[in-house]
Amino acid sequence: MTSSVMEDVVIVGGGPAGLSVLAALKNSPKTRHLKCTLVEASDLTNVRDFYDNPGENYTNRVVSVTPKSVEFMKSRIGNWDYMKEDRVKFYDRIVAYDSQDNDNARIDFDAGSTESGVLAAMIENINIQSSLLKKIEEINDTEGTTVLDKTKVEDIISPIQQSLEDHDLNEIDPNAGNADLDWPIVKLSNGDIIQTRLLIGADGYNSPVRKFARIESRGWQYNRFGVVGTLKMEYEDYRSVGWQRFLTTGPLAILPLTEDNATMVWSSTPKLSEILLKTNKEIFPHLVNAATVLDEADLNYIYKLLDYNPDDMAVIDEIKWRLEKFDQQNLEENYPLKVVEVLDGSRARFPLKLSHADTYIAPRIALIGDAAHTIHPLAGQGLNMGQSDVAALMTALESGIDRGMDIGSTLVLDSYVANSWPSNHMLLGICDKLHKVFATDYYPVVALRGLGLKSLNVLESFKDIMVKIISAR
Numbered sequence: 013m014t015s016s017v018m019e020d021v022v023i024v025g026g027g028p029a030g031l032s033v034l035a036a037l038k039n040s041p042k043t044r045h046l047k048c049t050l051v052e053a054s055d056l057t058n059v060r061d062f063y064d065n066p067g068e069n070y071t072n073r074v075v076s077v078t079p080k081s082v083e084f085m086k087s088r089i090g091n092w093d094y095m096k097e098d099r100v101k102f103y104d105r106i107v108a109y110d111s112q113d114n115d116n117a118r119i120d121f122d123a124g125s126t127e128s129g130v131l132a133a134m135i136e137n138i139n140i141q142s143s144l145l146k147k148i149e150e151i152n153d154t155e156g157t158t159v160l161d162k163t164k165v166e167d168i169i170s171p172i173q174q175s176l177e178d179h180d181l182n183e184i185d186p187n188a189g190n191a192d193l194d195w196p197i198v199k200l201s202n203g204d205i206i207q208t209r210l211l212i213g214a215d216g217y218n219s220p221v222r223k224f225a226r227i228e229s230r231g232w233q234y235n236r237f238g239v240v241g242t243l244k245m246e247y248e249d250y251r252s253v254g255w256q257r258f259l260t261t262g263p264l265a266i267l268p269l270t271e272d273n274a275t276m277v278w279s280s281t282p283k284l285s286e287i288l289l290k291t292n293k294e295i296f297p298h299l300v301n302a303a304t305v306l307d308e309a310d311l312n313y314i315y316k317l318l319d320y321n322p323d324d325m326a327v328i329d330e331i332k333w334r335l336e337k338f339d340q341q342n343l344e345e346n347y348p349l350k351v352v353e354v355l356d357g358s359r360a361r362f363p364l365k366l367s368h369a370d371t372y373i374a375p376r377i378a379l380i381g382d383a384a385h386t387i388h389p390l391a392g393q394g395l396n397m398g399q400s401d402v403a404a405l406m407t408a409l410e411s412g413i414d415r416g417m418d419i420g421s422t423l424v425l426d427s428y429v430a431n432s433w434p435s436n437h438m439l440l441g442i443c444d445k446l447h448k449v450f451a452t453d454y455y456p457v458v459a460l461r462g463l464g465l466k467s468l469n470v471l472e473s474f475k476d477i478m479v480k481i482i483s484a485r
């Protein structure tokens with residue numbers, strides 16, 4: 013049998029979740045003795061370089077991070093010290109409104125008066141990943157910590173399967189090695205073979221680890237794309253507001269970054285997302301401005317013009333005269349500032365889907381982050397859920413170690429699922445329903461929604477939900 017290296021923990025995936033769990037394991041006095049290897053298929057050079065040379069412009073993948081996740085990064089993972097804080101934007105207010113009744117069907121929540129005074133922080137994904145990687149490198153435990161990038165996990169097999177294969181090939185193998193152990197065997201693209209006490213799947217939506225463990229994942233595609241982009245506003249907005257307008261094609265969110273920079277997530281139908289990507293960059297800022305204010309009938313007309321000719325400069329005037337019909341003071345006070353530029357090459361789209369694994373564990377397996385669940389971005393929760401997975405998994409592993417148990421056993425891992433699955437499930441359900449209620453122009457629902465958002469009770473509970481989720485208090 014091929015000889016394999018033995019490890020305590022193998023983490024598949026070097027996204028935010030995988031790097032977080034590795035840094036947390038190495039930062040905790042109870043778990044730092046564990047021999048860990050993280051395997052990431054893509055090249056982490058950009059992530060590594062960001063620390064010394066963060067680049068002059070904001071990247072287009074930016075997430076809203078809850079105060080709870082920030083606190084976790086500060087106190088348990090220890091990566092916050094390596095974060096480029098001048099590129100972190102805390103915001104304290106959120107305004108969400110319904111395209112069917114801009115002025116009345118809206119919630120406006122200001123966290124300025126609350127204890128923390130902060131709702132959430134906007135942070136680039138690469139800033140988070142780079143601070144985690146830096147923290148891992150700073151711990152400087154080269155014996156017990158390996159990060160392999162540009163390396164793919166090609167196969168995961170059980171020792172029983174391995175010994176069957178070996179017998180097939182060699183008739184009989186007296187050195188069948190570890191066939192008695194139930195530790196999974198991980199085969200890498202660089203030829204390495206690692207057998208591990210605990211295999212952590214932080215390997216995203218298509219999770220090979222989840223498939224190996226035969227854990228079902230249920231959900232659906234929304235048939236929507238999240239179109240992202242880096243924006244310049246007409247000036248710095250001292251209001252520090254996250255804006256979200258619910259259109260029937262999906263919500264458009266404009267979120268503040270430092271100074272006059274901002275980022276956008278525009279959830280849209282496949283057709284609209286194509287239009288948003290191909291629209292001329294001189295027209296695009298006007299299109300975003302239109303989408304924060306105009307009726308959907310007007311917007312549909314403008315989309316049609318741009319679909320026909322994405323470089324049709326006359327569309328700018330079509331938008332301008334329509335916007336001029338609105339009370340300008342109201343627009344200035346109660347709507348996002350005007351977008352004046354979209355950064356070159358910053359527009360991209362991502363398919364939106366909901367998925368939830370039936371469980372997060374199997375013997376010697378734990379799933380975290382998008383490998384375990386994916387959520388609609390309308391409340392900015394995907395990465396935050398991954399952070400709370402890491403927190404719950406760490407608690408389970410630490411208490412297992414306290415009790416002298418094997419960290420790969422389901423007895424240890426059970427409490428991880430118990431402490432994370434139900435709350436994740438609830439959050440997935442709430443965001444799914446929010447999406448569905450707004451993403452329709454089916455008349456009865458629209459009418460109810462209008463009535464609902466205008467009646468104070470429903471408005472207050474909607475506000476409550478949004479605020480609770482976004483700031484996760």
Ligand SMILES: Cc1cc2nc3c(=O)[nH]c(=O)nc-3n(C[C@H](O)[C@H](O)[C@H](O)COP(=O)(O)OP(=O)(O)OC[C@H]3O[C@@H](n4cnc5c(N)ncnc54)[C@H](O)[C@@H]3O)c2cc1C
Pocket residue numbers: 024025026027028029030051052053054074075076077163164165166214215216217219220238239240277362363380381382383389391392393394395396397398
């Ligand atoms: C438009 C949009 C907006 C969003 N906004 C927010 C927000 O505001 N707030 C928020 O909290 N979240 C947000 N999210 C969600 C957030 O981006 C994700 O939840 C998060 O990035 C998932 O991190 P992860 O580490 O679990 O998975 P991923 O980032 O998917 O990482 C998985 C990694 O595993 C690697 N991998 C996979 N297979 C293998 C293999 N066989 N071998 C080796 N490596 C492998 C991949 O290369 C990848 O790097 C948003 C998402 C989208 C699409």
Ligand SMILES: *[C@@H]1O[C@H](CO)[C@@H](O)[C@H](O)[C@H]1NC(C)=O
Pocket residue numbers: 068069353355356
């Ligand atoms: C940063 O953005 C500006 C436009 O605002 C652009 O002119 C410049 O080339 C960008 N820099 C890089 C390194 O892409």
Ligand SMILES: *[C@@H]1O[C@H](CO)[C@@H](O)[C@H](O)[C@H]1NC(C)=O
Pocket residue numbers: 068069070099270271272273
């Ligand atoms: C944001 O915008 C300002 C002014 O336009 C600029 O000086 C600053 O560097 C920007 N920040 C980033 C990270 O792009």
Ligand SMILES: *[C@@H]1O[C@H](CO)[C@@H](O)[C@H](O)[C@H]1NC(C)=O
Pocket residue numbers: 152
């Ligand atoms: C990190 O490891 C290297 C090589 O083993 C060593 O030279 C260096 O002093 C270490 N740094 C710290 C801060 O311990």
